[in-house]
Amino acid sequence: MKMTQTKIDQMSGILFLLFGIIIWIYTRNFPDLEEGYPGPALFPRLIGSGFILGGIILVITPFISSKVTDDSDEKSHFSLLNLGKLVIGLFITGLYPFIQPYLGFIGSISLIGFAIGFLLNVKPWLAALVALSCTLIVYFLFTYLLGVPL
Template identity: 40%
Template sequence: MLKRLFIRDVLSGSLLIVLSLLLWVRTLSFPELENGYPGPALFPQLIAFCLGILGAYLVVRSVASKNTLSPSSRPSSKGRVLRLFTGIILVATYPLFVHHIHFIPIMAGLIFFFGIILNNKPWKAMLTAVLSAGLIYALFTQLLGVPL
């Protein structure tokens, strides 16, 4: 567990350092106030500085604890990662269709595919999808008058 935490901390710390550098670079184009006083870049730069320092601390702390990757730190399986990306893409593509397809089929499709990637049986996923999409539609459009 601790060793898995070590890998996570090194990765998190490294990502934070990269983020802080990107943030810093981005803020260089922000204007300063008159007389050289700090302007809108002040807070983002402070955040970037702190994130960089804390990221470095996480990396150093983990390396200093002299842990190494243990056999128990199993890498993520391809199936899991694939499911995860499918889930993200399903929702991320929803806005592309929202104005072209009626709410009920598109929402039912979304819930159905989520049901499938969550390991539900297809008929259960279908039943859940149709019922929930219908209920959500009725609740929002009929009861609350919110267009979907």
């Protein structure tokens, strides 16, 4: 998949435009202040309008400016495998709130550190070592030196 900076800009412009419209739709049921003045909805709507405006400018800039922006910068290294790894990485980190109540701080954090190291192609023993020592240092630092319970 090959993408130039201009195309990315235009695409994100469209996304932000849609996002702004969604905010407007979402805030339509927010209550007003007494005497009909705008209340909780005012600020999100202003921001939404900002998105819509910014999005439109992003989309149309390439059409109106004659100057060719640096299209040489191609961002092409997209791969499904890497994206999969990214999702796994997110998944592993996201497990923390689930496993922490059962495994405690030391167990869950060092497991996640180890798994992330594994994803980053660190040798297993090294990943385990680093994850474990880092966890222990953090634990002792927080609990005994700084007095922050974990």
